[in-house]
Amino acid sequence: MNTLFPIFLKAENLHVLIVGGGYVGLEKLNALLGNSPEARVTLVAPDIRDEIREMTHLFPKLQLIQEAYHEIYLSDKDLVIAGTNDKAVNQQVQSDCKRHRILVNVADTPDLCDFYLSSVVKKGDLKVAISTNGKSPTFAKRFREVLEDILPDSLQETLDNLTAIRNQLKGDFVQKMEKLNEITKVLR
Structure with missing residues (x-):
């Protein structure tokens, strides 16, 4: 584990x-x-x-x-x-x-x-770190390559839009999180 x-x-x-x-x-x-x-x-x-x-x-x-x-x-x-x-x-x-x-x-x-x-996937401001618990850096590298191919380059635009929305939200932390969770449900 x-x-x-x-x-x-x-x-x-x-x-x-x-x-x-x-x-x-x-x-x-x-x-x-x-x-x-x-x-x-x-x-x-x-x-x-x-x-x-x-x-x-x-x-x-x-x-x-x-x-x-x-x-x-x-x-x-x-x-x-x-x-x-x-x-x-x-x-x-x-x-x-x-x-x-x-x-x-x-x-x-x-x-x-x-x-x-870690092996790192970078798409604009998004970074995804991959670890195999030290067991296989080669596997982590190959998996990074797979994710780089799968993740669209347009992710930066999505992140920028979500930042703009977050900055415009009113309410306390919980209310803002609930709204952002609702908006990002489509990512599932």
Whole structure:
């Protein structure tokens, strides 16, 4: 049974550390900045892919540190993602994060994760996150592709219309919710 608690973070209000400058680090960086382009991210690794270096031109809040990981890099961080090809480094990052009470994701090691990165469907302001409880990121990716094909691009117009209606509704919270529930019944 999947007991994960889904949450959408305002990453632009956080300082995220990514440990690893290879393919996995690039993948995690793309996922983070693809969803939250204003996020403040520090990436530390002894070797950093050229594709990551090029991203600094597009994302001014991305800082690269070409050094080996050290616990000092956890200072002032809110969230950490470890994605190196060195299991000992990943375990050290996780251990250090636990000691500092910082949530951590260790790529491809569910037992060391406090959270998982989801596969995300985006249609305008709508985001749908998909989790397989860490069991199959590949399935989550494929299911995301199915949902992207099924969900119409016109959803943004629907969301904008519902926002306008909500802003015009009179009454207390319960009355507004009842009216919005009545309006959105057609979505079933």
